[in-house]
Amino acid sequence: MLRFLARRILIIPLILLGLSLITFSVSRLVPGDPVKLAAGPQARPEQIIRLTEEFGLDRPLPEQYLMYMTGLLQGNWGYSIGNRREVGPDLITYFTATLELTIVSTLIGIAVGIPLAVVSARWRDRWPDHFSRFISIGTVSIPVFWIAIVLQIIFAQNLRLLPVSGRFDPRAPFPEIYTGLLLIDTLIAGNIQGFLTALRYMIIPAFCQSLLVIALVTRQLRGDMLDLVRKDFILVARANGIPERVIWLRYLMKNALISTVSMLGFVIGFELGGSVLIEYVLDWPGIGQYALKAALLLDFQPIMGSTLFIGCIVVIVNLVTDLLYRVVDPRIALS
């Protein structure tokens, strides 16, 4: 166990180093001058030269890379040319918004996905199965930015039930931040009104994001249950007269959930970076939106920062998932 852990942890810096090299090359080797873009068309030449020097963009690329990485090791994520703010604190703020969205949508995904999978496997190749497979294939096929717009039109503009976009009512006082997760922060502060507001802003983005989770959970769990249903222990259970309901809910679902849980870890990692489209459409102030804005401006320190930050998180989430998987199911060798 310890050796496995050590090997997995030792490889993390290597992966991050590779990731930093790739993003650095992508963000710096492209045509186009980030300083000119940020300074605007009216900038005087000496202004541009000063900015270029300030950000070290006049030095050779390897030196720029080393400068960035030494800064990073000292906990300095650099500055944004675009808004002249430090990248580090911004990353945390934007990331917590993405994290909150991810948590809520994953919960929705599990709550809908598990029953769908059980029904689907239980009545395989009958109409409940067709229905649930159609749902799970349908949900991954919907262009997420399109369904977000459709929901906006229906629920925000026509029915006026939900806010159009954003994370919190701009007219209301922004809740005090403890954890960065608004749903929790408002509850800690006992601010029920704020909690409901945050919840209303959460519904459309979380629903859109949960579509992918629903599909993946249903597919994985259905497949695993169908694998298990042929196993001898199920035959024994049936022979002993254990009711079908108990077999499905206790014997099959519990065993099959192991790999679903481990898959969820990877899904969460994916959602943290993959929510960029939803964040863009629904103006959710998450890390994907932050990175996208930076990419459009060629603002390279925020691009590097957000890429590496998400990379770190994904690697850690994957490691924890892997470990959990092995703890839950000791049959898996720690190779």
Place this chain on the structure above:
Amino acid sequence: MATAPALKPPNPSAFARWRADHASQITDLRRGVYRFTRNRLSVIGLLLVIILIIIAITAPLWIPYPEDVTGSVNMAQRLVEPSALHLFGTDDAGRDVFSRTIMATRTSFAVGVIILTVAITIGVTLGSIAGYFGGVTNQVIMRLTDIMLTFPGIFLALAISAALGRGIINATLALSVTWWPGYCRLVEAQMLKMREEDFVAGARAIGASNRRVIFRHILPNLLTAIIIKASMDFGFAVLSLAALGFIGIGVLPPEPDWGSMISAGRRFIPDSWWYSTFPGLFMFVTVLAFNLLGDGLRDLLDPNSTVR
């Protein structure tokens, strides 16, 4: 049945001989077709895919307003509601949304094919090398794959195509270079298993070169798995291209593209709801068709599913 020697005509035609030689493959194929058709959803997917491919190929011949596909402007016809004349209505420059949606199928499919071709070429090559030779080569290639997989593809594709600049070629490039790791991992895992098989040892024993073993003996066995992954990926490739177009860094207007049409139509919601709705709906059906087909194909190859 027809393969039994007693039933053979005295002078078998070339076709009959071919059938006799490939009897087991034909039986397998028949069984596969039977199992595939048992799943109605996959059959619907297959039919839709065929129709969509025909649409993509023949579109220029029959779309009602070919001139609207390029940058023509007709302000008199601006934002007209859907009718018999304009099935999906018109956009803010008076162009027929139906014609543009249909023509976008063509662009999307062409780009989808390019993305997957590049991704499969890179992925299969790297995966074969890593899996077959193992050792340090494997470590280097697979760690690189891990790095690429750490990252949600769309995120990196966005960064690359934003950095390279707008346009369909850069978008295609960005998606191609982020798409290969999945294939690399698939081929590597299979290759690791296959290289221990007896038929590989046999091929090596009679002096086949590494290249011959990989390309002639092992890869053909992986073909089905690759095709299935490709059929499931195609829908997502099309979707990702539209996503880049939506953000404004993919296909450039006036070239028709589902993503940029949806994005442009947003400004005219809710009065001109058709502008964003129909391209999105059409794209949904396209992606759905490929996913249904891919799902059916995957079920077919799943060793756990039996003939019922």
